[in-house]
Each structure stands twice: as structure tokens, then as C-alpha cells.
Amino acid sequence: MNFYKQAADILDRLGKKEGSIKGLTLGNAEVTDKKRMYAVICETLKHNTTLSLVLQESKILTLEKKLTRSLALLLLHDLLLQSRGIQASDAWPMKQAVMRHKARLKAEFVKAKIKVGAKKDGLIEGEEEVLLPRYVRVNLLMMTPQQVIDAFVSDNWTFLPAPPSPPAPPAPNTFHRDEHLDFMLVFPPKSDLHLHPLYVSGVLILQDKASCFPAAILAPPKDAYVIDGCAAPGNKTSQLAMGMGNGGKIIACDLDLRRLNILKRLTTKAGCTNITALNTSFLTLDTTTPDNSKVSHILLDPSCSGSGIINRLDHLVDAYAEEQEQASILETTTTGGEAERAAAEEKKKERLKSLGEFQVECVSKAMTFPKVRKISYSTCSIYAEENEHVVTTLLRKHWPQWKLTPRAKVLPTWHRRGYPADVGDIPGLVETDEDRAKVADCVVRAVPGGPDGDLMNGFFVACFERVGKNDVPGLSPVWKGPSIGEKRTHDEAMDESVTDAAAAGSASKKKKNKKKKKKKKTAGPASGDGSAVTTMADAVDRHDGDDGGSDTE
Numbered sequence: 073m074n075f076y077k078q079a080a081d082i083l084d085r086l087g088k089k090e091g092s093i094k095g096l097t098l099g100n101a102e103v104t105d106k107k108r109m110y111a112v113i114c115e116t117l118k119h120n121t122t123l124s125l126v127l128q129e130s131k132i133l134t135l136e137k138k139l140t141r142s143l144a145l146l147l148l149h150d151l152l153l154q155s156r157g158i159q160a161s162d163a164w165p166m167k168q169a170v171m172r173h174k175a176r177l178k179a180e181f182v183k184a185k186i187k188v189g190a191k192k193d194g195l196i197e198g199e200e201e202v203l204l205p206r207y208v209r210v211n212l213l214m215m216t217p218q219q220v221i222d223a224f225v226s227d228n229w230t231f232l233p234a235p236p237s238p239p240a241p242p243a244p245n246t247f248h249r250d251e252h253l254d255f256m257l258v259f260p261p262k263s264d265l266h267l268h269p270l271y272v273s274g275v276l277i278l279q280d281k282a283s284c285f286p287a288a289i290l291a292p293p294k295d296a297y298v299i300d301g302c303a304a305p306g307n308k309t310s311q312l313a314m315g316m317g318n319g320g321k322i323i324a325c326d327l328d329l330r331r332l333n334i335l336k337r338l339t340t341k342a343g344c345t346n347i348t349a350l351n352t353s354f355l356t357l358d359t360t361t362p363d364n365s366k367v368s369h370i371l372l373d374p375s376c377s378g379s380g381i382i383n384r385l386d387h388l389v390d391a392y393a394e395e396q397e398q399a400s401i402l403e404t405t406t407t408g409g410e411a412e413r414a415a416a417e418e419k420k421k422e423r424l425k426s427l428g429e430f431q432v433e434c435v436s437k438a439m440t441f442p443k444v445r446k447i448s449y450s451t452c453s454i455y456a457e458e459n460e461h462v463v464t465t466l467l468r469k470h471w472p473q474w475k476l477t478p479r480a481k482v483l484p485t486w487h488r489r490g491y492p493a494d495v496g497d498i499p500g501l502v503e504t505d506e507d508r509a510k511v512a513d514c515v516v517r518a519v520p521g522g523p524d525g526d527l528m529n530g531f532f533v534a535c536f537e538r539v540g541k542n543d544v545p546g547l548s549p550v551w552k553g554p555s556i557g558e559k560r561t562h563d564e565a566m567d568e569s570v571t572d573a574a575a576a577g578s579a580s581k582k583k584k585n586k587k588k589k590k591k592k593k594t595a596g597p598a599s600g601d602g603s604a605v606t607t608m609a610d611a612v613d614r615h616d617g618d619d620g621g622s623d624t625e
């Protein structure tokens with residue numbers, strides 16, 4: 073088959089979510105030039121926003137009826153972005169169909185780049201190449217960070233005693249420990265560690281820093297029953313297993329069998345032995361089974377817009393699939409550019425609304441497990457509709473039975489918190505700017521990219537705790553009383569999992585001793601299982617995974 077026709081077929085299949093980019097290109101026996109195919113598909117997807125605008129404004133699909141949308145995108149990509157142009161015979165009718173409009177297409181490309189704010193080569197902000205550090209989670213089930221550091225140093229890498237200041241990715245051939253997550257090492261952008269023996273053996277897990285936050289915040293004790301509700305491909309699941317030192321039990325649930333199979337493969341490679349994978353909807357889980365009725369901690373990282381993810385291929389495919397669907401609706405309903413843009417905007421709003429409703433439904437479902445006392449909710453989205461708005465809705469529905477975990481236990485030294493302006497009113501509860509600021513301070517955000525961003529993908533995490541009978545549900549949903557249903561050792565676990573300069577100092581030790589004395593005086597946990605809670609420090613430590621906000625490379 074002609075290379076472009078085959079590429080168009082692959083784009084169509086990606087648009088229908090019939091496989092992954094790698095699966096349909098590098099892993100496709102029918103593709104002869106696999107590397108070229110992979111590159112063309114990736115590049116076309118990366119430039120999709122600008123190229124789609126050229127398609128739309130030039131009306132080439134209306135003028136050339138035989139051209140399909142995907143084929144036109146590929147040919148436009150090569151015509152407009154490759155110096156060698158379209159690599160096909162001049163006699164090929166599809167090439168002729170595009171070349172007939174060459175001048176117009178080039179002019180529209182110039183306009184489209186300006187319209188979308190493209191920085192270079194038609195790549196728009198968020199799609200242009202942002203050089204993020206290569207974050208590596210050391211799989212503490214297999215090795216300690218120091219052992220890994222020693223291995224790299226003996227391999228002629230230079231270990232930096234501290235991260236660069238002001239924050240920046242490490243220089244070539246240097247690396248350092250992360251300042252917030254003690255199991256994480258930070259390497260220069262584009263460090264390719266896929267062939268490194270420590271990666272191959274499961275010791276190194278390529279996982280974005282922000283993607284490690286939810287499990288670090290949930291920090292279940294070693295012997296807990298835990299559900300990872302939307303788990304695949306499993307980076308956070310294996311991080312949980314690591315934190316629990318393979319103790320307790322993790323039920324990893326995902327609706328998508330293909331992704332769940334990746335989870336099984338990755339968690340096996342990472343040496344996780346306490347995970348049971350279930351191919352089912354979290355929303356339909358029976359909360360009364362013997363296992364589920366013991367669940368005390370739930371991690372929820374549900375489907376989201378992925379808008380915080382930089383240059384992730386999965387995200388590009390999702391955006392493409394959505395646009396394909398949109399384009400097919402628009403082609404049959406509207407003609408004018410303005411109307412199309414308005415419809416696209418409306419469609420985006422609807423999508424965010426329905427994602428937000430799904431996310432609220434997931435957390436609300438989690439709150440129905442009889443013994444659950446802590447829920448970590450996360451997205452790799454930058455939109456308030458999936459973040460602060462979801463938190464507001466949940467507090468409206470579930471306070472005072474549930475409250476937000478205060479900042480002291482939610483990555484306290486992480487500077488970027490929620491946006492107060494996006495926290496909605498809750499009559500009688502959150503009404504003032506001060507209330508909104510308190511709520512926002514409990515949750516964590518990461519701003520994508522750099523240098524103004526956080527040098528990672530965009531992310532959001534909120535942690536909810538069940539309010540127990542020993543809790544005093546004050547007027548604020550973020551009331552900072554003693555943690556309910558949790559023994560002091562959980563706090564220690566957090567301190568262990570998150571390198572917190574303040575908590576590590578003597579001040580915090582004094583505070584802990586004070587707490588210890590206070591706990592002795594007060595009654596035990598008011599809710600949750602009363603089982604002996606051991607520290608995360610006892611468990612080896614945490615985490616593993618494989619790159620990207622929540623995904624696998």
C-alpha cells in the first residue's frame with residue numbers, strides 16, 4: 073500500500089482508539105518503514121492544531137472530494153513542514169489534489185500559525201517541544217536511591233548535591249535527587265534510559281514527578297486494603313505497592329482491558345506482589361465484598377482532559393480523536409468559520425462538564441466504601457472544571473461527613489496550591505475569600521512546563537478524609553484538627569515519603585512528640601480499621617512507574 077494511504081489508515085485507527093501509536097506503527101507487521109511511519113504519525117499529530125486550521129480555512133476537503141481528512145493532514149504536513157515536500161510520484165492523483173492548492177495552503181499556513189500563536193514550525197504553545205527533566209522513580213522494592221546514585225556515578229555521571237537554582241533541568245551528564253520526593257532522581261531532558269540495565273530490570277521507573285504526588289499523598293500504611301480505582305497503566309499502583317513494601321492488598325481496577333494488561337506487565341516487572349487487577353468499572357464495584365469492605369484508602373486518578381500533559385503522545389492521540397469526531401459533526405452541520413469555532417468551544421465546555429461529572433461520581437462512589445477514610449483525587453488537567461470545581465461540588469455534597477486533608481499532610485513544602493478564585497461558594501461553609509484561600513491551600517497544583525511552570529506536567533491533587541466522631545466538624549471544611557481515624561504513624565509515613573525540610577527539622581520532631589503524648593491521652597481512631605498501622609518508613613519506601621503524567625511509554 074502507498075505509504076501515505078497506510079499512514080492515513082493508521083491515523084484513522086488512532087482516531088477510533090483502535091490501538092496505540094507504537095502498536096500501529098512500530099509493532100505493525102504490515103508497515104515496512106516502521107521508523108519513518110512512527111515519525112510521520114507523531115509529527116502530524118504534534119502539528120494537528122495548526123494543520124487542521126489550514127484544512128478548515130482553505131476548504132480543500134470541499135474542493136477536492138477524493139481527499140480524506142487524515143490523508144490531507146499527512147500530505148499537508150509534508151508539504152508545509154518538510155523541506156523535501158510530499159514524497160510521492162507527481163502522477164499520484166492525491167498529491168496533485170494538494171499541489172493544485174499549494175499557494176493557498178502556504179498562505180493559510182502562515183495565517184494559521186499566527187492565529188494559534190505558534191512559536192515555531194506551526195507548533196503551538198503546549199505542543200512545542202518543552203524540555204522537561206527526565207524524572208526517574210527508584211523502585212525501592214529493588215534498590216535504594218543511594219545504590220542507584222552510586223551506579224550512575226561509577227558510570228561517569230556527575231551527581232549534584234542540590235538541584236540547580238533557580239530551578240532548571242540538570243545540565244548534560246549530571247543528575248540530582250528531587251527535593252520533594254526522596255525516591256526520585258532527576259536527569260537532563262531527553263536522557264534515554266530505556267536500554268539502561270537498571271531500567272530493563274525494573275529498578276528505574278520513568279514517571280513524571282507530578283504523577284508521583286497522588287500516591288505519596290495517600291500514603292497508605294503497609295498492611296492497608298487499598299483500591300486504585302482507575303489504575304491503568306499502573307504507575308501509581310506500583311508506586312502504592314512500593315510504599316506498602318508489597319504488604320496489604322491493592323485492588324487495581326480499570327475499564328480498559330488493553331491498558332489493564334499493560335498494568336499487569338509493568339507491575340510484574342516492578343516486582344509488585346500485592347496487586348489484584350480487575351477489568352471492571354470502579355463505579356459498579358460492590359462495596360460489601362470481604363475485601364472491599366476492608367478498604368481504607370482509595371486512589372482515584374480518573375479519565376480527564378489530559379490538558380496538563382506536555383508532548384505526550386497519548387494526549388496527542390486523544391486530542392486528535394476528539395477533533396476527528398468534532399470535524400465529522402461540523403462538516404455536516406456548519407459552513408462558516410465563526411460558527412465552527414463557537415461549536416468547537418461549546419463542545420469543549422460540554423466535554424469538561426461531563427468529565428467533571430464523571431470525576432465527582434467516582435469520588436462520591438469511593439466515599440461509599442464502609443471503612444474508607446482517605447481518598448486521593450487527581451487529574452493531569454489544568455482546567456478548574458476538573459479540579460477546584462470538582463472539589464467544591466464534592467464538599468457541597470459530602471461535608472461534614474468528609475473534609476479536605478489539610479496542607480500539613482498534603483505535600484506541605486510544595487509551593488503551588490489550588491486557585492482560590494476557582495473555589496466555588498458553599499452556603500454557610502465557604503463564603504469569604506479567606507474560606508476560599510483555605511480550601512485552595514489544601515490542594516496541590518503543578519503548572520506544566522517551564523521556565524514559569526514547575527518543570528513537569530500539569531497536575532492537580534486533592535485529598536479527602538472521612539470526618540470521624542472524634543473530629544470536631546467546625547465551620548470550615550478544611551478544619552485542621554487531629555487526623556481522624558489515623559494513628560500518628562501515618563504522619564510519620566508522610567514525613568518519610570515526602571522529603572519535607574520543615575518536618576525533618578527538630579521543630580517537627582518536637583511537634584510529633586507532642587502529638588504522641590496527646591494521642592496517648594485521647595481515644596483511638598474514630599473510624600477506619602483499627603488495625604495496627606505500621607509506617608511507610610518500615611515499608612521500603614515507594615514508587616515506580618513509567619513516564620508521563622500517568623502513562624507509560
Ligand SMILES: C[S@@+](CC[C@H](N)C(=O)[O-])C[C@H]1O[C@@H](n2cnc3c(N)ncnc32)[C@H](O)[C@@H]1O
Binds near residue numbers: 283307326327352622
Ligand atoms: C488517567 S488514566 C489512569 C492512569 C493511572 N492512574 C496511572 O497512573 O498509570 C484513567 C484511567 O481510568 C480508566 N477508567 C475510565 N473510566 C473508568 C471506570 N468507570 N472504572 C475504572 N476505570 C476507568 C481509563 O481506562 C484509564 O485507564
